[in-house]
Amino acid sequence: MSFSDSVVQRPEPTPAGDLMRQYTIDDYFLDRAIDLAWLGAGRTHPNPLVGAIVVNDGHIVSVGYHQRYGEAHAETIALERAGEAARGSTLYVTLEPCAHHGNTPPCVETVLKSGVRRVVIPTLDPDDRVYGRGVAILRDDGVDVDVGRRCERAMLLNLAYFKRVLGLGVAVTLKMAVTLDGRIASRAGSRDQITGTDSLRFVHRLRAVNDAVLVGINTVVVDSPRLDCRLIDTEATPVAVVLDSRLRFPETSPMQAGDRTVVVVTAETADEDSVVALRQSGVRVVKCGSDGGRVDVKAAVAELAAQGIASCLVEGGGEVFSSFTQARLWDGMHVFVSPMTFGNEGVALSEQAFDRSQIGAVHAGASAGAGDVLMSFVNEKTRDTLLKHLL
Amino acid sequence: MSFSDSVVQRPEPTPAGDLMRQYTIDDYFLDRAIDLAWLGAGRTHPNPLVGAIVVNDGHIVSVGYHQRYGEAHAETIALERAGEAARGSTLYVTLEPCAHHGNTPPCVETVLKSGVRRVVIPTLDPDDRVYGRGVAILRDDGVDVDVGRRCERAMLLNLAYFKRVLGLGVAVTLKMAVTLDGRIASRAGSRDQITGTDSLRFVHRLRAVNDAVLVGINTVVVDSPRLDCRLIDTEATPVAVVLDSRLRFPETSPMQAGDRTVVVVTAETADEDSVVALRQSGVRVVKCGSDGGRVDVKAAVAELAAQGIASCLVEGGGEVFSSFTQARLWDGMHVFVSPMTFGNEGVALSEQAFDRSQIGAVHAGASAGAGDVLMSFVNEKTRDTLLKHLL
Numbered sequence: 001m002s003f004s005d006s007v008v009q010r011p012e013p014t015p016a017g018d019l020m021r022q023y024t025i026d027d028y029f030l031d032r033a034i035d036l037a038w039l040g041a042g043r044t045h046p047n048p049l050v051g052a053i054v055v056n057d058g059h060i061v062s063v064g065y066h067q068r069y070g071e072a073h074a075e076t077i078a079l080e081r082a083g084e085a086a087r088g089s090t091l092y093v094t095l096e097p098c099a100h101h102g103n104t105p106p107c108v109e110t111v112l113k114s115g116v117r118r119v120v121i122p123t124l125d126p127d128d129r130v131y132g133r134g135v136a137i138l139r140d141d142g143v144d145v146d147v148g149r150r151c152e153r154a155m156l157l158n159l160a161y162f163k164r165v166l167g168l169g170v171a172v173t174l175k176m177a178v179t180l181d182g183r184i185a186s187r188a189g190s191r192d193q194i195t196g197t198d199s200l201r202f203v204h205r206l207r208a209v210n211d212a213v214l215v216g217i218n219t220v221v222v223d224s225p226r227l228d229c230r231l232i233d234t235e236a237t238p239v240a241v242v243l244d245s246r247l248r249f250p251e252t253s254p255m256q257a258g259d260r261t262v263v264v265v266t267a268e269t270a271d272e273d274s275v276v277a278l279r280q281s282g283v284r285v286v287k288c289g290s291d292g293g294r295v296d297v298k299a300a301v302a303e304l305a306a307q308g309i310a311s312c313l314v315e316g317g318g319e320v321f322s323s324f325t326q327a328r329l330w331d332g333m334h335v336f337v338s339p340m341t342f343g344n345e346g347v348a349l350s351e352q353a354f355d356r357s358q359i360g361a362v363h364a365g366a367s368a369g370a371g372d373v374l375m376s377f378v379n380e381k382t383r384d385t386l387l388k389h390l391l
Numbered sequence: 392m393s394f395s396d397s398v399v400q401r402p403e404p405t406p407a408g409d410l411m412r413q414y415t416i417d418d419y420f421l422d423r424a425i426d427l428a429w430l431g432a433g434r435t436h437p438n439p440l441v442g443a444i445v446v447n448d449g450h451i452v453s454v455g456y457h458q459r460y461g462e463a464h465a466e467t468i469a470l471e472r473a474g475e476a477a478r479g480s481t482l483y484v485t486l487e488p489c490a491h492h493g494n495t496p497p498c499v500e501t502v503l504k505s506g507v508r509r510v511v512i513p514t515l516d517p518d519d520r521v522y523g524r525g526v527a528i529l530r531d532d533g534v535d536v537d538v539g540r541r542c543e544r545a546m547l548l549n550l551a552y553f554k555r556v557l558g559l560g561v562a563v564t565l566k567m568a569v570t571l572d573g574r575i576a577s578r579a580g581s582r583d584q585i586t587g588t589d590s591l592r593f594v595h596r597l598r599a600v601n602d603a604v605l606v607g608i609n610t611v612v613v614d615s616p617r618l619d620c621r622l623i624d625t626e627a628t629p630v631a632v633v634l635d636s637r638l639r640f641p642e643t644s645p646m647q648a649g650d651r652t653v654v655v656v657t658a659e660t661a662d663e664d665s666v667v668a669l670r671q672s673g674v675r676v677v678k679c680g681s682d683g684g685r686v687d688v689k690a691a692v693a694e695l696a697a698q699g700i701a702s703c704l705v706e707g708g709g710e711v712f713s714s715f716t717q718a719r720l721w722d723g724m725h726v727f728v729s730p731m732t733f734g735n736e737g738v739a740l741s742e743q744a745f746d747r748s749q750i751g752a753v754h755a756g757a758s759a760g761a762g763d764v765l766m767s768f769v770n771e772k773t774r775d776t777l778l779k780h781l782l
Contacts, residue, residue, distance in 0.1 A: 023423070178572070180740060341744055349573070350734050359732070367757060373764075
């Protein structure tokens with residue numbers, strides 16, 4: 001996770017020096033715990049996603065993740081599996097262990113009973129019943145607790161949860177898939193598969209942890225996307241939201257399967273007859289302000305909030321990406337890069353230039369599936385706000 | 392390094408299951424050893440870059456890297472620092488420990504004396520005096536040896552060394568820096584800093600391990616690059632090579648500092664008076680075949696090989712990237728991505744479309760410095776060829 005080159009040059013290397021402090025073994029285990037936590041996506045709501053790993057003498061003794069709302073918590077699963085091997089171990093868990101009786105007993109009790117010597121967590125749990133109390137109880141009992149490493153990546157794991165619990169408004173996550181040369185399609189109007197199945201499955205997890213999935217009307221017309229979560233085990237069906245200032249939404253769309261809620265956000269100037277026709281076909285139509293023929297994304301997200309949508313995955317295309325970036329209306333960003341190019345015929349991710357400070361993306365992690373690379377970022381402002389409440 | 396989503400879905404998670412086998416703790420330590428090894432870039436030639444880490448009971452006991460040709464090897468430094476703590480440990484080293492007396496005694500002897508229980512290496516050393524013998528000696532003495540993990544990333548570390556020792560021709564490494572929207576400059580003729588200092592320092596390491604650094608004439612005219620290694624501690628001064636079919640090379644260029652060798656590769660059709668003038672200014676001019684007004688890169692690399700250049704870092708710009716990609720004339724690729732966009736005014740990385748199989752890039756690692764993400768790939772064909780000789 002770190003270039004050799006972030007290391008301060010020294011005439012003599014220090015044993016386990018700066019280099020080893022950059023991406024530490026704690027970071028490694030926390031990252032694996034975060035990977036595990038994602039496996040529960042779409043089944044734990046309103047609980048957060050949590051993963052846990054028990055490590056003793058450098059070996060992974062057991063792992064666990066919160067698999068379903070109402071069922072056991074991650075750390076309890078991992079510790080029960082570890083049994084006696086948890087004694088003297090380090091517990092890596094992606095969120096502060098709970099300190100209250102809910103559907104299950106407080107996790108801190110399980111941790112204390114297990115004989116764990118050290119607990120490593122990226123953030124506190126902002127839930128009032130837990131916040132700081134989990135850590136305090138553990139420390140009072142002599143357990144070492146480290147808080148803060150990999151916190152950016154942990155924020156992305158539970159962005160919707162954190163913003164909801166803290167009352168910070170709709171959590172907006174951008175997702176795009178680009179080629180090496182930054183194209184999102186091979187040509188205008190073309191439907192292209194850029195990323196592989198591993199990446200798609202992760203996208204379905206992202207969908208499953210969001211109340212809504214949003215695309216622009218171009219994407220609907222060109223790609224006919226289903227915007228569902230079929231590649232993972234979930235009953236989550238996020239609301240499909242389409243930004244469509246001129247009401248070009250087709251008569252039928254694959255995203256309307258079953259009793260799926262589809263919301264079309266259009267401009268105030270939209271033709272009323274078209275609105276009525278679309279409503280008759282079962283689509284919810286919302287009018288909001290527009291600017292230069294494009295729906296104002298801030299107004300659109302406010303409308304979604306009014307409809308009870310607390311989290312939204314924005315999947316593109318390029319115009320939508322530019323609008324949300326321009327408005328700085330995003331909290332997390334996942335960019336999949338595929339080692340191919342579309343060249344001059346291709347459709348660019350962004351028509352506009354945004355410098356580093358305008359985007360304000362803080363790197364949260366890079367990983368790779370079969371062929372693609374995933375770069376994840378958290379918005380600098382979101383990071384700063386959340387840190388005040390989570391550390 | 393792995394999406395949660397590469398995991399096969401299971402009704403019940405297996406303890407330390409598939410997920411934990413993807414990016415293992417061995418991978419983690421090997422990656423850190425590779426990070427360390429890069430610190431020696433530009434000082435070990437003709438030796439390879441090597442890093443080593445001694446791990447006991449899950450803790451890093453000591454680290455080392457080969458700092459300079461003729462001086463101690465990485466594993467010897469690490470094991471001497473570890474002392475008694477090496478007993479029963481695992482030694483992670485980025486190349487098979489040597490089995491022969493060179494400037495220093497055989498490393499395998501040091502390993503055996505130290506009491507290391509297990510050695511983990513990405514690849515064998517293709518040097519005839521070592522190949523397989525280092526591993527055999529260790530195993531004969533009861534040391535467990537694991538070979539093969541992180542081998543793609545280790546290939547990139549010593550690409551020039553491997554190809555030279557194996558007689559596989561010039562090692563070609565592509566390096567580019569792009570924005571999120573795949574642009575390499577904000578507009579035609581503009582000189583832009585896309586990546587940060589961490590990334591630049593890594594680029595200087597890449598330069599220092601290559602015999603030559605190659606750019607297109609556009610890059611020379613627009614950027615006036617020095618193409619040196621000033622950010623790191625090295626005396627390496629790679630030959631500067633410029634592809635310049637129409638001999639637009641300027642009268643003076645910052646890359647001509649000191650007694651630096653500058654080679655301009657031009658087309659057979661180049662004006663002879665210009666060739667003479669350029670030669671008088673101290674530049675070596677080489678004529679070779681061209682195609683559609685562009686120097687044929689295969690012919691150019693063959694000319695470089697004839698001049699004793701065994702490894703070349705290709706730094707762009709876009710046309711050069713396309714030419715080398717089109718010719719499949721590359722072994723390693725490092726792509727820096729900066730979280731910003733240049734929009735429609737920007738200069739595209741590639742004018743041409745290359746699908747995944749045309750590029751044939753196998754992912755070797757993703758990492759991040761301050762702000763940028765580095766994606767590294769090895770050419771599928773190079774990987775397959777090297778694997779035959781290195782495992």
